[in-house]
Amino acid sequence: MEFDVNLIRQQFPILSEATIHGKPLVYFDNAATTQKPQSVIDAISHYYRTENANVHRGVHDLSQRATQNFENTRNELARYLGNIDPKTIIFTKGTTESINLVAHSYPMAFLKPGDSILITEMEHHANIVPWQMACERHGLNLKVLPINEKGEWDLEFLPKLLDENVKFIACSWVSNTLGTINPIQTMIDAARKIGAKILVDGAQAVGHFKVDLKSLDADFFVFSAHKMFGPTGLGFLVGKEELLQQMPPYQTGGEMIQEVTFEKTTFNGLPFKFETGTPAIAEVIAFQKSLQFLNTISLDKAHQHESLLLKRATDGLNEIPEIVFFGTSDQKVSVLSFNLNGVHPFDIGTILDQRGIAIRTGHHCTQPIMQKFKVPGMCRASFSLYNTIEEVDFFIESVRKAAKMLCS
Amino acid sequence: MNKSIAQLQDELIEVFSFLDDWEDKYSVIIDYGKQLSAFPEEFKRDEFIVKGCQSRVWIVGQKMENGEIHYHADSDAIITKGLVALVLSIFNNQKPSEIIHANLDFFEKIGLGSHLTPTRANGLLEMIKRVKNIAQTFEKS
Numbered sequence: 028m029e030f031d032v033n034l035i036r037q038q039f040p041i042l043s044e045a046t047i048h049g050k051p052l053v054y055f056d057n058a059a060t061t062q063k064p065q066s067v068i069d070a071i072s073h074y075y076r077t078e079n080a081n082v083h084r085g086v087h088d089l090s091q092r093a094t095q096n097f098e099n100t101r102n103e104l105a106r107y108l109g110n111i112d113p114k115t116i117i118f119t120k121g122t123t124e125s126i127n128l129v130a131h132s133y134p135m136a137f138l139k140p141g142d143s144i145l146i147t148e149m150e151h152h153a154n155i156v157p158w159q160m161a162c163e164r165h166g167l168n169l170k171v172l173p174i175n176e177k178g179e180w181d182l183e184f185l186p187k188l189l190d191e192n193v194k195f196i197a198c199s200w201v202s203n204t205l206g207t208i209n210p211i212q213t214m215i216d217a218a219r220k221i222g223a224k225i226l227v228d229g230a231q232a233v234g235h236f237k238v239d240l241k242s243l244d245a246d247f248f249v250f251s252a253h254k255m256f257g258p259t260g261l262g263f264l265v266g267k268e269e270l271l272q273q274m275p276p277y278q279t280g281g282e283m284i285q286e287v288t289f290e291k292t293t294f295n296g297l298p299f300k301f302e303t304g305t306p307a308i309a310e311v312i313a314f315q316k317s318l319q320f321l322n323t324i325s326l327d328k329a330h331q332h333e334s335l336l337l338k339r340a341t342d343g344l345n346e347i348p349e350i351v352f353f354g355t356s357d358q359k360v361s362v363l364s365f366n367l368n369g370v371h372p373f374d375i376g377t378i379l380d381q382r383g384i385a386i387r388t389g390h391h392c393t394q395p396i397m398q399k400f401k402v403p404g405m406c407r408a409s410f411s412l413y414n415t416i417e418e419v420d421f422f423i424e425s426v427r428k429a430a431k432m433l434c435s
Numbered sequence: 436m437n438k439s440i441a442q443l444q445d446e447l448i449e450v451f452s453f454l455d456d457w458e459d460k461y462s463v464i465i466d467y468g469k470q471l472s473a474f475p476e477e478f479k480r481d482e483f484i485v486k487g488c489q490s491r492v493w494i495v496g497q498k499m500e501n502g503e504i505h506y507h508a509d510s511d512a513i514i515t516k517g518l519v520a521l522v523l524s525i526f527n528n529q530k531p532s533e534i535i536h537a538n539l540d541f542f543e544k545i546g547l548g549s550h551l552t553p554t555r556a557n558g559l560l561e562m563i564k565r566v567k568n569i570a571q572t573f574e575k576s
Contacts, residue, residue, distance in 0.1 A: 371512035
């Protein structure tokens with residue numbers, strides 16, 4: 028498969044249609060959310076024009092069509108993830124909800140007071156706070172694997188942290204703030220060795236490389252549609268069937284039940300046990316188009332292209348005397364976090380915004396990383412497969428301009 | 436006799452009316468921040484931080500013998516410091532009642548309303564609210 032960035036750009040209308048303060052949009056906030064191709068946008072509109080009905084309920088034709096199309100997404104995603112069992116895919120409203128589901132239901136079924144959960148210092152707040160709450164509810168201990176100066180897991184500490192009390196590990200594959208691609212297999216193997224279960228947060232991985240869950244073999248894998256060119260409001264929890272079967276439901280209501288009487292309610296099977304209420308039907312159906320888009324491009328070549336953008340941006344910014352980088356691992360996705368010495372990231376973001384460049388500034392929902400590097404926040408430019416060398420060059424020139432305005 | 440808040444706003448609008456592009460405007464804002472008098476260290480406390488800004492902003496006011504309020508402000512972000520300096524350039528050394536009832540519209544008129552990002556704009560509204568709240572406290576005392 029060829030990789031032509033200009034052909035890819037043509038599929039994303041916002042890249043040519045949006046103007047920011049009268050200037051063309053340069054979108055470098057892809058780690059927050061990716062843009063959507065025309066096919067996804069069309070599918071949402073098509074669904075509401077021709078197919079809108081509630082799923083899994085109606086005997087009428089429209090509802091059955093919507094249901095079938097809805098379930099097709101589950102089947103296509105199962106194939107995309109390496110031919111896994113579709114019923115082990117739970118639709119949620121995002122990675123955050125997927126983690127909350129596991130943090131709620133897994134300890135209820137499997138953990139007891141005194142057990143420990145291990146997370147890492149680089150986790151997103153969504154992979155910290157739910158575990159803190161679970162610890163409070165069930166009398167568990169939270170352990171944290173530190174990171175080193177390059178923004179990588181400090182694996183020297185791992186053997187000491189992994190004692191026999193650790194029953195669960197929750198960690199991200201790719202850091203949203205530092206871009207580090209973590210040695211996830213090492214962590215999965217370590218979990219296996221002590222008989223602990225492991226949840227992998229794949230939110231920042233799925234937009235950059237192909238994920239094969241059969242070979243990864245994590246107990247739980249969570250991610251969001253909107254970071255892989257799909258709609259917002261839709262995420263996924265993929266879990267080992269035997270674990271999901273034994274876990275109690277997270278939220279309760281319609282759809283997830285088998286039989287309700289005032290004395291007792293029995294629950295539906297997988298995946299519906301965990302999918303109560305009307306789901307994001309249009310988004311689920313439109314997500315098939317995201318998968319089709321991903322299937323038409325070579326993600327290996329896209330990754331090479333993104334690496335090129337990252338290298339050019341890093342080399343270019345490196346020539347600015349005041350530049351400081353955060354996250355300098357050799358193993359990174361195209362995320363570049365930086366500051367200008369003595370300048371608040373908000374100032375840099377404001378100047379770049381004036382030139383039409385969208386980056387993220389702040390703590391990126393990872394305050395422990397800010398504490399580690401002793402900064403109030405960072406600027407983060409995150410590139411995707413539709414970004415160009417020209418955009419990166421304009422970005423470098425703009426940071427240079429910001430340095431001139433802000434550092435004098 | 437001090438200039439009125441309305442006069443000061445008009446003067447500021449005139450200063451900015453000569454600046455066409457964003458770069459010049461932001462340079463002037465940054466300069467306003469640099470000219471702000473040093474913030475007294477003893478007031479750099481959490482209770483004087485204005486919430487709702489991505490950067491930290493401190494504002495305190497002191498009532499002078501003639502009944503006017505003198506404000507001090509600071510921020511760890513250069514542009515934010517410039518914005519709060521613009522606000523203070525209009526409100527400093529005015530009577531509490533004048534400050535409370537002032538209608539502040541110069542940000543719109545100098546073409547910065549649309550330039551400010553929503554989080555920033557909210558921060559700015561919070562700053563103005565804090566300045567007015569301080570004036571209200573002093574009017575009652």
